[in-house]
Amino acid sequence: MLKPFCFPNLITFKGNSDVKKADLNRNKTITILGSSRSTEALKPYETFIYDVSSELVRKGNTILTGNGKFGIMGAAYKAAKEIEKNRNQAIIMIPPYGDEDFENCVVIDKAKSEDERIIKFDYSSKIKLINPGGAATLKEFTSFIERKYSRGKNLPSKLYLIGDKPFIGMREQIKTLEDHGYLGQTKAEDLYSPVKTLDKVALVNDILRNQDNVFAEKIDLLNKNSEKNANITKHKNNYLIFPGGLKTLKRAVSLITAAQYTKNNEKPNIFLVGKDFYAGLDKQYHDCSNMGLLGKKKPEDLYTLIDKNEIGFTDLTVPKNIYTASKINLGF
Template identity: 30%
Template sequence: MRICLYGSGSREIDKIYTNAGYELGCLIAQKSHTLVFGGGNNGMMGACARGVQDNNGKLIGIAPEWIKDYEQLCKNCSEFIYVKSMDERKNKFLEESDAFIIAPGGIGTLDEFFEIITLKKLERHNKEIIIFNIDGFYNKMFDMLDDMTQKGFLSNQYDLIKIADTADKIFEYLE
C-alpha cells in the first residue's frame, strides 16, 4: 500500500511529534508499505521518512523543485517526483496514494487535509483518511468541525475520516 503523509516540515516542533512520526515510519516499512510524502527532511515528514529509511522501506517524495528554497529535501528517496506547482503536487499525491495520514502540521497540512476530505465528500476518491491526533493536537479542530456540524454547515465528517492517537491504531484502520 502507498500511504501518503501530510505533516509539518518544521524544525521547531516538539520531540513528542517527531518521535511518533519516526515510529509511524518504522511501521510503514516493517509492514512493507511505501511512504508518499512532500519530500521534506525535517519535522513530521523527515521523522517519518527516517523511520522508513532505517527499516529499508520505500520513499516517494513529491515536491515542486523551487520548494528547496524554503525547506531541505530528503536525499534518500527511492523516487522523487518534481512538479511545477503545489496544486500539481496535491494531484500527484492523490494519484500516487492508496490512503492518507494527516499528522500534526501547519497551514500547508491543513490545506492538504481539507482538499483531500472535500474530494472524498464529492466522491472523487474513496481512500482512507486517518488523522494522527498525537497528544490531542487536532482536538480544537474537531471541536470546530463539530460546531459547524451542529449549525448545519457540515454533514457528519466522521463518516469520511478516522482518528488515531497511535501509529498502531492507524494500522488497525488500514489493515
C-alpha cells in the first residue's frame, strides 16, 4: 500500500508523482466531530450521523473528520467514502494515533497538536457538527465556541450541538455564563444551535439553508466584553479555575482533557471553584462518564469541585489570600 506524505492542503503518495489537491470550499465542507470510540449509548448517534453524512455528500458537500475508524467519526467517514472518496477528507495527527484509515480518504492537512488541528478544522469548514464524545470532543466544542465569540464576523462558523441528553450539562454551563454577564449582550443561543431531536431531514435542510448565510448571525463582539485572560490561578501543578467567560471555560476544559490523557504523576491538579457556577460542566462530565466516553476515568479523577466558601470565595473576585485561607489541602 502506498504511504501518504501530507503537506498543507494537498497529499502526495510515495512511489509516484500523483498530487491530489483537496477541494477546500469552506462553505461546502462540513466538519463532523465526536467520539472515536463506539459504545452502546452512542449507537443511535452513529446511525444518525451516518445518514446525515450520506445525505450531505449526495447534496454536493464534503465531510471532514479526524480520520478515526470507529464511533461518530467512523460513521461519518464510512458514509462519505462509500459515496465518493474525494468527498471524504481528514486532518490527521503527526504522529498518527494508530486508528486512522488513510486508504479511503483525502488527507488535506496534518497537525502536531490537537490545538493546531482545531484551528485547521475551523479554517477548513464553516459548519461543524459536534456529536457526543469524551474529553477531547468537549475541548473541540469549547475551543470553537470561544473562537467564534472572540473572532465573530472575521471567520464565521455555525456550530450544531447534536443530541439532547448528552449535552444538557454543557448547555447549562453556557447559560450560566450568560446569566452572570460573561457574554456581554450575546445570548447563549447565538453561539450554537442545539439539535435535540435526531431528525435527519430537518438537520440537513437547516445546514443547507445556513451554508451561505452564516455571516448574518447576531454576535455582540465589543472588545470590552471579551476576556483578555482566563480567570485561573496556577501554583506549581495546581490550577484553581474561578468563574469566568468563554476563555476561562475553554481553558478549564483543555486542562481537564490534559488530565484525562496524562500520566497520573504528571497530570494537572484542577479545582473548579464555585459549585453552583460550574454545576453544568460537572454534570457534563458525569454524563460523559455514564455514556462510557471517559474510558476508565471518573470525573473525580480529573478535577475537584470546590464550594466557594471553602476558600473565602466571592462570585467575581479572585481572593488574594487563596494560598493561606484555603480550608482544603491544595498542595501549595
